[in-house]
Amino acid sequence: MPAVAGWFTGEEDGFRLLGTRCQACASVFFPREDDHCRNPHCAGGVLEEVPLSRYGRVWSYTDSRYRPPSPYVSNPDLPWVPYTLIAVELEAERIVVLGQAAPGVTTADLAVGMEVEVIPGVLQKDPEAALTTLTTWNWRPRR
Template sequence: MTDSTPLSEFRPVRSGLMTGALDDLASVGLAGSRCRACGETTLGANTLCPNCGSDDVFPIALSDEGKVWTYTVVRYRPPGDYKGAEPFQPFAIGLVELPEGLRVVAPVGGDPDAVRIGMTVRFTARARADGVVDFVYNPAA
């Protein structure tokens, strides 16, 4: 949370992506969906299965902890509407594998040179200065 953004103005980085109250970041998690027809698990609150097209899909909670499946380090300021830290700081982007069987693309917090494949990371919601709530996976303690 920031001191300058009224709580009512927080919004998720993508609709249907998060569960919990955006004005209570500790309560925020990732929404997931599972298909009864084929078992596919997907990120976000979905009404159709992208694997088989079934509409027999139900919401599930996704775990807060996962493991870095792979990652890269962004060492130069991305072009366009970059909304990260100013001044720019290198950061890691990981594919985080969750126990539910899907992988999530997200920044990995902490020292980007300390990130390793297989390390355990934990979902952390954060509010940007523009009121958008996004998330990072931080190394688990």
């Protein structure tokens, strides 16, 4: 089950993030925008769903080694697993998209400007109930 409905589509080879483009000014948004153009210089226009580029370049990255403090919600009953965050520049869309690195990818594996690709990922998995597995996207170095 997608962690957020309508933000991505497809399987491994056809996996794509979904954004929206304003027909008036051509601005692209992710997360998607369904109500109005977020460009402050645009009077607004019809927004259309667009698949975003599968490949981009690392704009920045960091790791998260510690459980977030209050007021952020994290389940204290689950073990904390460090993860790597990557900000990826999609050149064609002229936007930066944030996401977790694929499992096993650490900050030591990354460099600013490196090409990466978006792939399906798992945000949360309940080992006892496959229906509650929440899917999302990850970034990994391009092969």
